[in-house]
Amino acid sequence: MRAFTEEQREQIKEQLLEVGFSLFSVHGLKKTSVKELTDAVGIAQGSFYLFFSSKEELYFEIIEREEETIKEILLQEIKGKEKIGSGDFAQFLLRGLELVRNNPIIRRVYFEGELEMLMRKLPKERIENHIERDAHVLFPLLDEWEKKGILKETNRDVIMSVIRAYYFALVHEQQIGSEHFLKTAQFLAEAIAEKLIKGEDHD
Missing domain, CATH: 1.10.357 (Tetracycline Repressor; domain 2)
Structure with missing residues (x-):
């Protein structure tokens, strides 16, 4: 799994929060997948769990x-x-x-x-x-x-x-x-x- 610098971690987390707001607002929790979130940010699906447990x-x-x-x-x-x-x-x-x-x-x-x-x-x-x-x-x-x-x-x-x-x-x-x-x-x-x-x- 790719390692991120502290600065990258902060940027990616902020991006996940922004993308999450957009996707969850439209599709809701159930219909939004982790893959959709990570694809929008440009990280591997498994890397999501470096930032959030779920x-x-x-x-x-x-x-x-x-x-x-x-x-x-x-x-x-x-x-x-x-x-x-x-x-x-x-x-x-x-x-x-x-x-x-x-x-x-x-x-x-x-x-x-x-x-x-x-x-x-x-x-x-x-x-x-x-x-x-x-x-x-x-x-x-x-x-x-x-x-x-x-x-x-x-x-x-x-x-x-x-x-x-x-x-x-x-x-x-x-x-x-x-x-x-x-x-x-x-x-x-x-x-x-x-x-x-x-x-x-x-x-």
């Missing part, structure tokens, strides 16, 4: 990158507000849903049934680490809101579980029905925000 791991790393971008957008948008009311938090949840639904690869995972396939194939600790990191992203913001007296519920783990439950519930878009989906999402977002965030006159 195509599922590549897929998951792409998802994590996309989710990081979405989180950064959401955090920047809500950090810019001096006062946070329940309406702002509901919009925060809905904006996150919009970004997820408009992302071609994350949409496949959450709305087109590929999440279960990933959960079966990836090591349990990989999923657990992702969930833990996911939670920590909002912790500084929640700490700030707690100091300002904005939060009705101050248990950060509970808050993160509620947010996670919101998005996971909406995985079932087809079962909910497309004609009712956005209204349902708004209803849930407003209900959650009302329970978590104090009114505009909290200070």
Whole structure:
């Protein structure tokens, strides 16, 4: 098997991530083969495993990158507000849903049934680490809101579980029905925000 320099390894890994995004977005996880990925990058099929243990791991790393971008957008948008009311938090949840639904690869995972396939194939600790990191992203913001007296519920783990439950519930878009989906999402977002965030006159 061909040896790569450190610089080549970094370049090839980045190429695999870019090609993977394109192929997975169009064809999904199941219909995209390792051979298609390596052919597009110009390496031997066996060399793929120098970079990722499976195509599922590549897929998951792409998802994590996309989710990081979405989180950064959401955090920047809500950090810019001096006062946070329940309406702002509901919009925060809905904006996150919009970004997820408009992302071609994350949409496949959450709305087109590929999440279960990933959960079966990836090591349990990989999923657990992702969930833990996911939670920590909002912790500084929640700490700030707690100091300002904005939060009705101050248990950060509970808050993160509620947010996670919101998005996971909406995985079932087809079962909910497309004609009712956005209204349902708004209803849930407003209900959650009302329970978590104090009114505009909290200070």
